[in-house]
Amino acid sequence: MKRIQSFSVNHDLLDKGLYTSRVDGDAVTYDIRMKQPNNPENDYLTPAAAHTIEHLFATYVRNSDRSDEIIYAGPMGCLTGFYLVVRDTVAPADVIRLVQESFAFVRDFTGEIPGSQRQECGNYRMHDLEGARTAAADLCRVLENWTPEQLKYRT
Numbered sequence: 001m002k003r004i005q006s007f008s009v010n011h012d013l014l015d016k017g018l019y020t021s022r023v024d025g026d027a028v029t030y031d032i033r034m035k036q037p038n039n040p041e042n043d044y045l046t047p048a049a050a051h052t053i054e055h056l057f058a059t060y061v062r063n064s065d066r067s068d069e070i071i072y073a074g075p076m077g078c079l080t081g082f083y084l085v086v087r088d089t090v091a092p093a094d095v096i097r098l099v100q101e102s103f104a105f106v107r108d109f110t111g112e113i114p115g116s117q118r119q120e121c122g123n124y125r126m127h128d129l130e131g132a133r134t135a136a137a138d139l140c141r142v143l144e145n146w147t148p149e150q151l152k153y154r155t
Contacts, residue, residue, distance in 0.1 A: 006031075009021075009153055015154075017143070018099055019152065020092070026088045027071055037080050046079075051126050052128055053106055055114055056105060071087065092148040093147075103140050106132055106136035107140055
């Protein structure tokens with residue numbers, strides 16, 4: 001089997017941030033790295049916080065002014081971040097703005113988590129709003145002055 005592209009990124013060089021992961025035709029995948037991979041403090045997103053971020057992040061982007069250009073928003077299995085897949089019609093600067101706004105929404109969210117009822121979610125009891133808000137606040141600080149030039153992985 002061929003090695004997939006995401007396994008070709010040197011995770012020891014990855015910092016928190018936002019990166020262009022890959023381009024497939026008219027679909028662009030962005031790597032939203034919330035935690036440093038393989039960090040010595042074993043600091044990762046908890047499954048419950050990641051689940052809550054997923055619900056809030058997906059709800060926000062699918063209700064944004066770019067909703068027709070959103071293909072997918074979801075968590076990484078390694079619990080270090082999320083992927084956002086958009087159409088190539090969304091400029092990199094607009095992706096940065098959308099991610100900044102999305103995670104500010106998560107950081108500031110109060111109330112009932114969208115899609116958190118038993119009939120709406122396969123694991124509706126596994127949520128951590130405070131953990132999600134804390135992780136989102138950290139990412140907001142990281143991305144505060146992010147530019148399109150910073151979207152490239154370090155090599």
